[in-house]
Amino acid sequence: MRTRPWLTHAVAALLLACTPLMFAGTASAQQTTTIRIVLNWKYEGPQAWFFLAKQRGYFADQGLNVILDQGSGSSAAVSQVATGAYDAGFGDVNTLIEFAAKSPDDHPYAVYQIYNQPPFTIAVNANSDIKTPADLEGKTIAGPANDGALKLFPAFAKITGIDASKIDILNIEPRLREQMLIRERVDGVFGYVNTIRFSAMLAGIDANKDFRFIRYGDYGMDLYSNAIIVSKELVENNPDAVRGLVTAINHAIADTLADIDTGIDAVMQREPLLNRDVETKRLLATLRDEIDFDNMGDLGLGNIDEQRFAKAIDIVVDAKDLERTPTVDEIFDTRFLPPKNKRIYTLDYEAP
Structure with missing residues (x-):
């Protein structure tokens, strides 16, 4: 794993065009769609953008009624979406690779990659x-x-x-x-x-x-990790809802990076018994260790390097002796990503 130089000052400068319509909802006149999301773990700092998107009405702006539940593990989130218990989840793409290899006709899709380094x-x-x-x-x-x-x-x-x-x-x-x-x-x-x-x-x-x-x-396990994962049914039957979900989360990530305290405020509102100082440090460390990556300008947050992702698929397939190797397109669907200029961030924060 690459080590990175410590970055300084707990501030995130967001490179976004100055327009009030940037994240405007496209579904205001549509019927509200309910989406149940299972998170990767119990409530914690690195989930800030999910709570902030709900608190600030970004999901509602997209015509979505989002219900957020705490999870029991990043791998469990994948199976919970695959079985229909949830419409979407924050889960481990490596588990998704294994699931897709075994069930090529019935598996969820990753639509927004958040953790880009193996934790x-x-x-x-x-x-x-x-x-x-x-x-x-x-x-x-x-x-x-x-x-x-x-x-x-x-x-x-x-x-x-x-x-x-x-x-x-x-x-x-x-x-x-x-x-x-x-x-x-x-x-x-x-x-x-x-x-x-x-x-x-x-x-x-x-x-x-x-x-x-x-x-x-x-x-040698250069793997991606947690991504926004959505059910096959949602992708096929309501692609606008998937697009709206990703847009709202991307907007809230931008807000969190611009003001870490705002993101933590949303977490604390959801679970007041958490230790604010620890969750702030946990979020900052996650930004540094799991989200930050070298080619941000080429891809933008949320996207993947296809060659690297294909190698990650090969690692999982070979190491687990899977009978079939899924393609990158079977696992990750890029159609729902916001434009790249809305996913470019400069991170500048003090390591905890």
């Missing part, structure tokens, strides 16, 4: 003798059943040449993850880097000092 990791205690993937053999690694890093572990094991059968996998409640690791009840835990870092902070643990991270991206 998947195994965290171990800093004083542990586990320093490389090979050191995981004979150990016990724990994680929530629907965690994206756990789901991708067979792929990670194959790429790194370790014998996964020699590793015990323990499913645990998300709230127990960091405490079980620091108390050495397990040898390591699966998760997203910033989920672990800031959940540890809430528990009084300094993850930067007490934990060491074995990051999947450092071992």
Whole structure:
């Protein structure tokens, strides 16, 4: 995984044309469409744009009545959309790749890519003798059943040449993850880097000092991660609703990047019991580690590099021994993206 220089000052400058009609709703005269969205996890800072879009009426401007529910994991969000429990979700595209490979005629689509760098990791205690993937053999690694890093572990094991059968996998409640690791009840835990870092902070643990991270991206797994995923039925039967959904979220991302506090205000309004300082830091770290990418000017936020995405599909297919390789177009539908000039951002913020 590439490391990036620390960026300075918690401010996001948005390069958008100055017109009041930029994000104007196109569905004001249409019948309201209800869309149920399942998020990737319990309510937290990096979901700010979803809550802000609802709070500021951006969904309503597009003729949408959006219902937001907290999730139980990025992988679970994909299956919940695929089975029809939800119309859309914030889920892991790698799980979507696997689903599409197995069910080519009945799978959701990614329509707006948000996490462009792989956040998947195994965290171990800093004083542990586990320093490389090979050191995981004979150990016990724990994680929530629907965690994206756990789901991708067979792929990670194959790429790194370790014998996964020699590793015990323990499913645990998300709230127990960091405490079980620091108390050495397990040898390591699966998760997203910033989920672990800031959940540890809430528990009084300094993850930067007490934990060491074995990051999947450092071992050749150059994968995309969470995207806006919508059902096949919604794409085929109501493409205007999909377009409106993406437009509203993109607008709220712009607002959040322009004023981080505004985004966090929306999160706190949704869940007042959260720790504002921790969620602000979690959001800023997510912007730096998972959303920021080098070719923003070429693609704009929300789009993908097709060659890189095709390689990511190959990684998942090969590592999981899938019988079919989906095409990029089967997974990601670019038709609903706003124009590129409305998705170009300059990020300039202080690392937490």
